[in-house]
Amino acid sequence: MKRYSLFCFLIAFVLVAFPVFSQDKISGFGTAAAARELKMEKSLDSLIDPKDQQQWMEFLSSRPHHLGSVQDKLNAEYMVKLFTEWGYQTELAEYNVLFPTPKTRLLEMTGSVKYRAKLEESSLKEDRTSGQKAEQLPTYNAYSADGDVTAELVFVNRGIPEDYETLAKAGISVKGKIVIAKYGGSWRGIKPKLAAFHGAIGCLIYSDPADDGYGAGDTYPKGPFRPQDGVQRGSVMDMPVVPGDPTTPGYASTKDAKRLSVAESPTIMKIPVLPISWEDAKPLIESLQGPLVPAAWRGGLPLAYHMGPSIAKVHLKLEFNWDLKPVYNVIARIKGTDLPDEWIIRGNHHDGWVNGAADPLSGMVAVMSEAKAIGILAKNGYKPRRTIIFCGWDGEEQALLGSTEWVEDHAAELQLKTIAYINSDGNSRGFIHGGGSHAFEPFFNEIIGVVKDPQTGVSVRDRRYASEMVTGDRAKRARIMGNKTTKLSALGAGSDYSPFFQHLGIPSFNIGFGGEGSGGEYHSIYDSYDHFIRFKDPGFAYGVALASTGGRMVLRLANADIVPVDFTSLYQTIAGYVTEVKGLAENMRTDAEQDIAMAAEKLYELARDPKIIYVAPAVSGKVPFFNFSRIDNALVLFKTNADLYKKLSAKADQLPDAKKTALNSILYQAEQSLLNEKGLPRRPWYRHLIYAPGYFTGYGVKTLPGVREAIEEKNWTEAQEQIELLAGVLESFSAEIEKANAILK
């Protein structure tokens, strides 16, 4: 309580001592509103205390706190208590979800060279929580199938589609084999999915030391990178099809929800999958025979990598407890004074794989700082005009379980009321990065242009610009020099924005800092408080910067007269994606023509080394020309309307309130017109036609996913169908802008 009084004093001081110049302009705000907003933001900064974040993280990471653990629930309750103290109406939103945990894990190599994998990370005296063995989840991949398989091993590099093409050219099949793949290069769940597709009966995924071990830097505890027995846990559920509880796809896992069986679930992996350390992988990789891998496949182990198969056989036995576990989402609301039915939602997950300090607590504690500061502001007369909802999600690591079930549970209300969802996850020293809805790109840039970088004192936008310039090549430098605007990245998957954004079409963001806190602790017992404060963000300076950024985004959206959108930015972004997709088709056409000509001249046959097995792939068919005209026409209209909106909206803050409300609901709901109600082909849950995670890449975004993936997969009929659908949503979006313009005229 003493601290609290001090804060009240501080606010008073700040609000008096730093009169804000009235000429400061903020998008979406009239002059008076802007002055009030800027005062609040100054106070916000003064109320963010790195010591809070340090204390919260220390508690929250003190024991393993995965979904279903004792500490997971304790953490949720701890957060409920804090949010309530800060003046929030707080609840635990609970769902029951399927979460398998291991009963049996056995990996051994039989034959002349015997090896039994350790499957265990070492306790370290330098890491105080690493010895909490009884509570740690063992190293495993959640939603692997049960299985007991014995087979030869084949090395599949990253296990992505092009790797299987390379194997096929070398005459290597994975049918009936167990594959071993390197982590990285795709979302992990893609690896067993494709392995199973190609006939493999088991899948191992290991952390190659070139990626996040000694190849990247000194290993823990000397440095931050993955030690020899460090293992990356993680989910292998088929989330690019649909995230959330795999037995309730597309609807909430409420108590009485009808559930699919494990066998019926479309997203549970069909073969056994196990993640291992490089120490456990080394004897297996040493046993591989067959062709040498191509140079790009090589890892950092001190040996010559071969494709396989192995002479020795590998035995993999996995059994799981297929139990329902309770998800505890923390939902904390502060009701808006003027517009309580317009919501700003800010979230981060709170569950980890083990002690989860960097992932997710580094982001969670920053979000808590924002909530605490906004709570104090509200108590001191600076209540938000709109409702703000802070969310601490549970079960993100398994499959965005907590957020997905909650969003599915409240879909209609969320689509009606939510102006934006702002997500964070892990955070560390470095550079601001933001992804999200491109109509909000200028809004985002205004904010990062005023948040100070703790290491240099310039704005975080300017520091990011410096980094882009310094790491850029000559052409990039020439292109961006003098333009400090940070492009929002397109959102794929990998954190809790997916249900809001790609399922419901709610404008969304994912924000954080990074680039100077690299390590190899990800999803291991070494993602600990001790690791974090040495390597990730000592002193929580970037935790403060994140709270300052996220808090401003929340406050501005909560208090703006007009939702600060810029449809011209969105137009430019989409037009860029369309150019890309046309280029993709062009390049595929050129490649196919070259391929046909080269095959006709037998060039592949002539160029190959006759001592190396080479199976010529089927010659590509020609790539047809697509009719993009409806998209091109839609974009012209889009641009015209967007430019007009920009002009007309300059004085929108002076509209009467009823018109403002009508206008705002168009502005924030317009993103929903980019949804196709039937969703993307083969994955109806993903409905946004501009952004989706890649069906065959996972986390990685595919922009214009319907069109792009149809072309990539050479599904020419579907490509043209998707072009029409995309044109349709662009036309719908244009119509929404027209409605907004009509109000403004």
Added chain:
Amino acid sequence: MKRYSLFCFLIAFVLVAFPVFSQDKISGFGTAAAARELKMEKSLDSLIDPKDQQQWMEFLSSRPHHLGSVQDKLNAEYMVKLFTEWGYQTELAEYNVLFPTPKTRLLEMTGSVKYRAKLEESSLKEDRTSGQKAEQLPTYNAYSADGDVTAELVFVNRGIPEDYETLAKAGISVKGKIVIAKYGGSWRGIKPKLAAFHGAIGCLIYSDPADDGYGAGDTYPKGPFRPQDGVQRGSVMDMPVVPGDPTTPGYASTKDAKRLSVAESPTIMKIPVLPISWEDAKPLIESLQGPLVPAAWRGGLPLAYHMGPSIAKVHLKLEFNWDLKPVYNVIARIKGTDLPDEWIIRGNHHDGWVNGAADPLSGMVAVMSEAKAIGILAKNGYKPRRTIIFCGWDGEEQALLGSTEWVEDHAAELQLKTIAYINSDGNSRGFIHGGGSHAFEPFFNEIIGVVKDPQTGVSVRDRRYASEMVTGDRAKRARIMGNKTTKLSALGAGSDYSPFFQHLGIPSFNIGFGGEGSGGEYHSIYDSYDHFIRFKDPGFAYGVALASTGGRMVLRLANADIVPVDFTSLYQTIAGYVTEVKGLAENMRTDAEQDIAMAAEKLYELARDPKIIYVAPAVSGKVPFFNFSRIDNALVLFKTNADLYKKLSAKADQLPDAKKTALNSILYQAEQSLLNEKGLPRRPWYRHLIYAPGYFTGYGVKTLPGVREAIEEKNWTEAQEQIELLAGVLESFSAEIEKANAILK
């Protein structure tokens, strides 16, 4: 003798059985001459026997045969005997050259972790000559300084100029330190040269396993790559300044030649240098502290590479016997029937570092096949019209000693009489590669268009084209599709063509096959007959292809009516280089402007990680605009004259003999007009203004070296001076073409 009779029968058979169609055209030949030539070439092919090559290699590689060894002289005498048998007037051209060999080699790490380097390659039961310890040269770098130094160690990556820039930015100096560099990325002699320039007192060079050890494939004896204790011997004399005996720079090491002392020699390394295996390097690299290296510097050892310095000190002690050794060049002539004073010279070195099967014997035995076949042809009535000289060089490994001293000894006569010098060196399975004088590019392509690839049956040119297409990216494929012409590469340094080409301006070539015989045996005891026949060219099929290619080149040049030049090809090549150099200046100008602007905004300072030491480099000065107009004008004239020559020379074979002789001497001596008598700045021995090895890169060619290196080194005054000198030689060359055209008009 029995074999010989069989060959006579074969020739007779071939000459009768394969009547050549008279419409076959060869550049430089009239119809009648072409028919005779094509007959000879068919016979040539029939006379190349892989069993010969296998037997010669087996003998020549049976014992270590480095310069000064017993076997080196035995090999030279063996070759003299053979050439003499084949009808050649053969001599041993002997010179006395300085060749230091080790007396003391000590490398140890002192301090808490002690290590004494093994400095020894293991004998292998799978390699019959690897145990000839008494005769093997120890692992060392020839022309290292004597020295006894103790200091901390610093890792300098490849040890090239940009690596020192990176070290400087990280605040690391090598002054007073011993450096350790990876082999590769430059000629090895550059590494100690630059280390000494930056103040280092000793230099270690090791073979990183990523480059030619397990990172490249299975290691010997399982596979062809360098085992853990394999070491690359080699010279570190400053050959980019001047090759040959370092005590007789620019003149022959004849018995009574005046000699510089070792201290006076400009090219002997000033600090002690030792090559080591990765097994010996590992404990040293493990002892390095300081910053992590950038990603591009990492090697294949299972550890995190640091820049250093080390805590432990390294002690390096080297002493050498600075003895004169005899060089035995084998020089074998067959006198031309019509034009005995016009010479075609074909050479390969015969000395190795140890048993030297791949390097150099794989090339040498192919050249011997050519000589044997041409000798038999001559005995059977098909004597060459011009004189052919076959050369087996000694002491190439040390510094092109044998060739350089011989060329310096006979410089004037060689410039007067030599139409071309054709060099080979190591050879293995794979693809034809040729470098050399670009006026002969169509000539080279005509030949490789008829030599059959032994693995596929198509021409070696077509197979190379297939490889270029298959390995090329989309843009390259589009550029070269359907055009099977192989571009001659530009010659830098690294084999015996340098004195002919870059010192005397004699049209030269370097030819060979490779790309499918990669290994890690280079300059180690494992470059053996046993290694070669397993991995490099089993059955000597590509030894035959090389003899077929080289033999044709020799015969066509020896018998042509008109020297088959195409000045338009040379023009196009030089014009391309000029465009490149202009682009280099442009890019440096852009870079400097960006650098200045970025420094003014403190972007380097803002972007850096404050936890990592960063010393901002001096801001670049602006790059001036150069006056290229004289070159541009010279090129226009060059093109006009070259195109006219092409037109006028179409029926040159019908000129009267005297005119032909006058014309030919212009054609083959024109290359000399590209020399500048004063040579390149700081290295007068290198006089060719179109091609030279890089002053700071070694082997790697720098085209238009005077201009290019002045710009690269930001020596703006010299750059403009060199532009004028280059324009001058282009004008001189044009004048030579005009003279040729005058004869033809």
